[in-house]
Amino acid sequence: MSNALTVPAATSPEVFEKVRGCFVEALGVEPEEVTLKAKVIDDLGAESLDFLDIAYRLEQGFKIKIPRGDIKQKSQEGLGAEAWEKDGLLTEKALTKIREVMPEVDPASVKTGMRAKDIPKLFTVETFYNMVVKLQADKAALPK
Amino acid sequence: MIHGVGVDLVHLARFDRFARDHGRRLSDLFSPDERAAFRSRRALAGAWAMKEATLKAIGGLSGWDVNWREIGIRPGAVRLTGAVARHAKSLGVSRLDVSTATMKDAIVATVVATGP
Numbered sequence: 001m002s003n004a005l006t007v008p009a010a011t012s013p014e015v016f017e018k019v020r021g022c023f024v025e026a027l028g029v030e031p032e033e034v035t036l037k038a039k040v041i042d043d044l045g046a047e048s049l050d051f052l053d054i055a056y057r058l059e060q061g062f063k064i065k066i067p068r069g070d071i072k073q074k075s076q077e078g079l080g081a082e083a084w085e086k087d088g089l090l091t092e093k094a095l096t097k098i099r100e101v102m103p104e105v106d107p108a109s110v111k112t113g114m115r116a117k118d119i120p121k122l123f124t125v126e127t128f129y130n131m132v133v134k135l136q137a138d139k140a141a142l143p144k
Numbered sequence: 145m146i147h148g149v150g151v152d153l154v155h156l157a158r159f160d161r162f163a164r165d166h167g168r169r170l171s172d173l174f175s176p177d178e179r180a181a182f183r184s185r186r187a188l189a190g191a192w193a194m195k196e197a198t199l200k201a202i203g204g205l206s207g208w209d210v211n212w213r214e215i216g217i218r219p220g221a222v223r224l225t226g227a228v229a230r231h232a233k234s235l236g237v238s239r240l241d242v243s244t245a246t247m248k249d250a251i252v253a254t255v256v257a258t259g260p
Binding site for chain 2: 048056
């Protein structure tokens with residue numbers, strides 16, 4: 001079973017526009033800069049406080065709770081601490097798991113020499129979009 | 145020996161906007177003791193800069209994954225708890241020295257992490 005944080009569905013324009021609005025408000029960027037493939041740090045210039053700002057706006061807008069550290073946790077599943085990180089660097093097994101957990105990210109950008117603290121540098125707008133769609137689906141699946 | 149040096153600059157306007165828009169979520173980032181010790185927005189922005197600089201000085205953790213309340217700030221000092229403290233200890237960090245520089249519209253914090 002894949003543990004990817006994505007839902008195999010076509011992009012919802014309504015959801016995407018709302019996600020885009022959160023990025024625009026949080027970062028003060030132009031709407032056209034907020035594409036699914038835009039990297040949150042490198043392309044949109046986000047810092048730690050901006051990540052929190054984006055997450056809080058998405059949580060409020062979609063009435064969801066975005067779990068922090070979820071991608072790191074999922075990429076650690078089934079790997080011991082030593083198999084995940086060695087001498088401060090992510091192992092090849094860890095990089096493979098990250099590629100699996102974040103299929104929206106260009107696999108070539110998940111490369112040898114990465115550290116755990118670099119994982120947010122991989123985040124794209126699509127990463128957040130996928131989180132929203134997944135969490136909405138989880139919420140809808142809950143018994144009423 | 146010096147383990148790492150972290151520097152962070154916080155623009156007061158940016159922090160003010162965050163605090164205005166997400167005031168109720170500040171408790172995710174700051175403990176009641178910190179809120180009491182850093183009452184003004186400027187002071188709280190300085191505490192935030194110290195948290196960010198501490199994370200950078202220790203290294204190995206991302207701001208997305210960390211529980212910010214585990215980086216406890218008191219005036220002129222940092223106290224780590226929980227997973228952040230365990231991580232710092234595993235790296236051999238035993239001391240954190242903090243300094244800040246305040247400008248009209250920004251605060252810069254510098255943290256030096258040292259250990260045996």
